[in-house]
Amino acid sequence: MDARDDEARLFDAHCHLDWFAHPTRVAREADAAGLDVLAVTVTPEGWRTAAGELAGCPNVALAAGLHPWWAANGHCGEHDVDELCRAVEDQRLVGEVGLDRSRGRDAPDAWSAQAAAFERVCAAAAGASAAGAPRVLSIHSACAATDVLDVLERTGAAGCCRCVLHWFSGSTPELWRAVRAGCWFSFGERSLATGRGREYARLVPAARLLTETDLPAAAGDKGGAATLVDSVGRTLDSLARARGADVRALVAQNARALLGD
Numbered sequence: 001m002d003a004r005d006d007e008a009r010l011f012d013a014h015c016h017l018d019w020f021a022h023p024t025r026v027a028r029e030a031d032a033a034g035l036d037v038l039a040v041t042v043t044p045e046g047w048r049t050a051a052g053e054l055a056g057c058p059n060v061a062l063a064a065g066l067h068p069w070w071a072a073n074g075h076c077g078e079h080d081v082d083e084l085c086r087a088v089e090d091q092r093l094v095g096e097v098g099l100d101r102s103r104g105r106d107a108p109d110a111w112s113a114q115a116a117a118f119e120r121v122c123a124a125a126a127g128a129s130a131a132g133a134p135r136v137l138s139i140h141s142a143c144a145a146t147d148v149l150d151v152l153e154r155t156g157a158a159g160c161c162r163c164v165l166h167w168f169s170g171s172t173p174e175l176w177r178a179v180r181a182g183c184w185f186s187f188g189e190r191s192l193a194t195g196r197g198r199e200y201a202r203l204v205p206a207a208r209l210l211t212e213t214d215l216p217a218a219a220g221d222k223g224g225a226a227t228l229v230d231s232v233g234r235t236l237d238s239l240a241r242a243r244g245a246d247v248r249a250l251v252a253q254n255a256r257a258l259l260g261d
Contacts, residue, residue: 007248010232011255012037013186014096014138014166014212017060018050019219024057029225031059035232036255040095040138042067043076044083061259063093068100068140071117072110081117085124088135093259095138096166097121099151102143119151126156133261136162138186145170149177158182162258166212167191168200175200179208184258186212189231192238201242210258211235211251 010033017039020026030037036059041047047064054060064087070076088094099118105111125135137157141148145168152158164184168175169191178185185204188211191197201209213231216223239247 007252008034009252010035010229010236010248011211011251012213012228012232013164013210013255013258014038014040014188014214015228016040016042016214016216016219017054017062018046019216019221020224021220021222023050023053026223026225026228027054027057027060030228031057033225033229035059035225035229037061037228038063038093038095038136038138038259041065042096043070044080044087047087061093063095063136063138064088064091065094065096065138066117066121067096068098068114068118069105071114072100072105074113076117081120084117084121088121088124088128091135092133093136093138094121094125095136095164096140097137098140098142098166099144099147100140100142101147106143115147115151118148119155122151122155122157122161125161126159129160130156134160134162136164136258138164138166141165141168141170145174145178149174149181152181152183164210164258167214169196175203179205182208184208184210184254186210187235187239188212188214189234189238190214192235192242198238198242201239206243206247206250207254207257209239209247209251210254211239 038061040063129135158181
């Protein structure tokens with residue numbers, strides 16, 4: 001993504017741009033509307049496809065990912081983890097990755113698959129960051145915040161990567177542990193619809209605050225960029241109410257810091 005110095009621009013730190021039916025059109029609409037995006041993917045194959053489709057979109061930063069759901073259900077296997085680890089050697093942006101203990105995804109086989117994948121990816125990101133520019137990780141941590149933080153600390157990723165906890169919903173002690181570990185936090189309107197989400201948005205350090213949409217909800221969405229722009233706008237309004245101050249310029253500044261060298 002090109003460097004953007006205009007504090008009037010919006011930022012979506014976690015969206016599934018490749019799930020739109022026409023991702024390139026949506027990206028161009030978003031750019032015209034003043035929205036920059038960190039587009040996460042859920043499989044290495046999806047990342048490869050999106051890299052071709054979105055090449056030349058200056059407002060899009062594309063992350064290579066392997067979502068824990070796809071690891072847990074066997075859709076992605078060891079070869080996919082191998083591919084993502086190789087990609088991390090050259091790609092600074094990684095996501096969506098993480099762990100999920102919800103809805104039975106902590107069954108032994110499902111848990112071991114996603115845990116092994118996340119550990120390997122974090123170790124690869126830590127190694128690549130130590131040798132060069134810090135990797136940015138957009139991280140899923142549903143019902144698994146302690147597990148995620150354990151991996152980030154054990155692999156060294158917490159210290160040398162920029163770790164963004166997307167839609168964080170852990171406990172208050174887990175929140176403060178994540179803050180001490182140097183994590184960033186991306187909030188969307190759905191997380192801010194809860195009392196816990198609004199309280200966490202008030203508490204996290206200002207320099208680690210980001211906005212997200214986590215949209216669209218499923219592949220093949222025929223919508224346009226207005227869905228993302230409107231959602232980010234509502235999120236900024238909710239954050240302003242939670243923190244008692246306008247945060248638009250702050251989020252723009254944080255976005256530049258996150259994606260900068």
